[in-house]
Amino acid sequence: MRFGSVPLDQAEGAILAHSEHLPQGRLRKGQVLGPKEIAALREAGIPEVVVARLEPGDVTEDLAAARLAGALVPDPAGQGLMPSAAFTGRVNLNATGPGVVEMDVAAIHALNLIHPAITLATLPPLHRVESGMLVGTVKIITYAVPDSALGSACAAAREAIRIRPVALATAGLLLTEVPGMDDKLIRKGRRAIETRLKALGVSLAECRSVAHDEAAIATALKGLPGEMLLILTGSATSDAHDTAPEGLRQAGGVVERFGMPVDPGNLLFLGHLDERPVIGLPGCARSPALNGADWVLERIACGLRLDGDAISAMGVGGLLKESPVRPQPREPQD
Numbered sequence: 001m002r003f004g005s006v007p008l009d010q011a012e013g014a015i016l017a018h019s020e021h022l023p024q025g026r027l028r029k030g031q032v033l034g035p036k037e038i039a040a041l042r043e044a045g046i047p048e049v050v051v052a053r054l055e056p057g058d059v060t061e062d063l064a065a066a067r068l069a070g071a072l073v074p075d076p077a078g079q080g081l082m083p084s085a086a087f088t089g090r091v092n093l094n095a096t097g098p099g100v101v102e103m104d105v106a107a108i109h110a111l112n113l114i115h116p117a118i119t120l121a122t123l124p125p126l127h128r129v130e131s132g133m134l135v136g137t138v139k140i141i142t143y144a145v146p147d148s149a150l151g152s153a154c155a156a157a158r159e160a161i162r163i164r165p166v167a168l169a170t171a172g173l174l175l176t177e178v179p180g181m182d183d184k185l186i187r188k189g190r191r192a193i194e195t196r197l198k199a200l201g202v203s204l205a206e207c208r209s210v211a212h213d214e215a216a217i218a219t220a221l222k223g224l225p226g227e228m229l230l231i232l233t234g235s236a237t238s239d240a241h242d243t244a245p246e247g248l249r250q251a252g253g254v255v256e257r258f259g260m261p262v263d264p265g266n267l268l269f270l271g272h273l274d275e276r277p278v279i280g281l282p283g284c285a286r287s288p289a290l291n292g293a294d295w296v297l298e299r300i301a302c303g304l305r306l307d308g309d310a311i312s313a314m315g316v317g318g319l320l321k322e323s324p325v326r327p328q329p330r331e332p333q334d
Contacts (some may be wrong), residue, residue: 001144002053008038014051015143020044030061030088030143057143061089065140068111068118071154072138072161080163081135089140094310095129098201099163100302111157115149117142122161124317129163129297130199136161167303170205171197172226176212176244178234182188188288189232196285196294217247221273228300229278236283237267244280245269248330253278257308263316264322265292270306290320 003017011033020027022044024319027037033051041049059067069083076082080099084092101123111120122136129135159235165236173193174185186209194204205226210216212234221229233244240258248255253273258280260268269280284291295314299306 001055001058001142003051003142005048005050005102007048008042008046011041011049011051012038014053017050017052017143020046020049025160032051040189047234049277052143054144057147059150060144060146061142062086064118064150065089065138067142067150068120068154068157069138071158072120072136074159079159079161080165081161089143091138092134093136093161095135095163096133097131098129098199099165100126100128100298100304101135101161101281104157107157107160111153111160112277114153114156115145117145118149118153120157125133126295126304128199128294129311135163151260156244164302166200166202166301166305168202168227168301170203170226170228171301172205172224172229173207174217174220174224174229175207175209176217176231176232176233176235177209178212181234185286186234192286192288193230193281194230195288195296200298202301212243214243214247214250217244218250221248221251221278227276229273229276230281230284230297231278232281233283237269237280240269245271247282248273248278257311260292260296260311260318262292262295262318262320264289264320265295265318268293268296270296270311292318 012035014033016027016029016031016033019029020041022040027040031037066086073079073081073083073093080096081093082096102265103125105125108120108122116214116244117140119139119141122134138264175189190207197204208220208224210220231244237244240255245255245258248271251273253271255269255271258269259266265282267282271278279296281293282291285293292314296306
């Protein structure tokens with residue numbers, strides 16, 4: 001593509017690079033200049049304009065964006081993404097339902113290295129999305145790009161992004177109470193968890209409240225319905241052998257991990273009871289603010305199997321905004 005300023009008698013058939021204000025209105029950038037547009041520019045006393053002119057083998061911005069989006073999302077229904085129509089070299093990729101974003105990070109890096117005018121910007125990997133949310137945007141920065149570069153980009157990132165849909169439909173919630181605990185705090189915790197589940201399209205099968213006691217927790221867990229089980233304790237879990245983890249063990253379950261390198265959210269524990277995942281939620285889950293438990297809950301709800309290595313890897317990027325319900329802030333207050 002050739003780009004630069006040309007006199008009007010050489011501008012016909014080229015793409016106007018910058019908008020021009022004329023007495024009869026604005027001539028927008030991106031307009032292909034025909035005889036009518038050239039005449040209007042000449043009448044306005046504009047002797048030359050900055051244009052882009054395609055060369056053999058160039059693909060215009062909208063066609064290029066549409067082709068790249070088609071390579072990224074050849075199966076919209078299967079990938080859970082809906083590409084928009086191309087406009088000004090852009091195609092948006094929107095989620096068609098709730099889930100988490102899965103992507104081939106190396107392939108997307110490779111795409112973005114091929115030509116500086118061929119770009120894809122996305123949400124972070126495993127980011128939770130809802131229906132309609134913008135997940136990625138293809139943008140062709142210039143008015144055209146070489147077909148050879150476009151072909152390489154399409155090949156590099158074919159099917160490189162998708163939404164992993166929610167796989168679990170129901171959850172059971174167990175709340176524990178300690179003497180003197182305010183009922184408002186209990187209700188607040190339930191509301192916060194229900195809101196999280198609703199955003200994922202997961203139904204709360206049942207919510208039970210019991211004393212903060214190992215035997216009571218074990219009994220309640222055995223009969224609690226739901227494809228995954230959540231425990232929000234009235235007293236923070238401070239060790240892998242604290243009350244709630246021991247209650248899970250007494251119920252016949254297994255504690256796989258206590259603690260995570262995400263703050264807020266350090267005091268989470270993860271296990272299973274038979275085939276059902278069990279998440280011991282940290283106290284910060286009573287707040288709607290993002291915390292480490294959100295990452296674990298979202299991924300498990302979408303059918304991802306988390307182990308200690310996966311949780312350990314959450315530390316990079318795991319320093320989140322301070323929770324407003326935290327009794328002891330991580331930095332001393334003046």
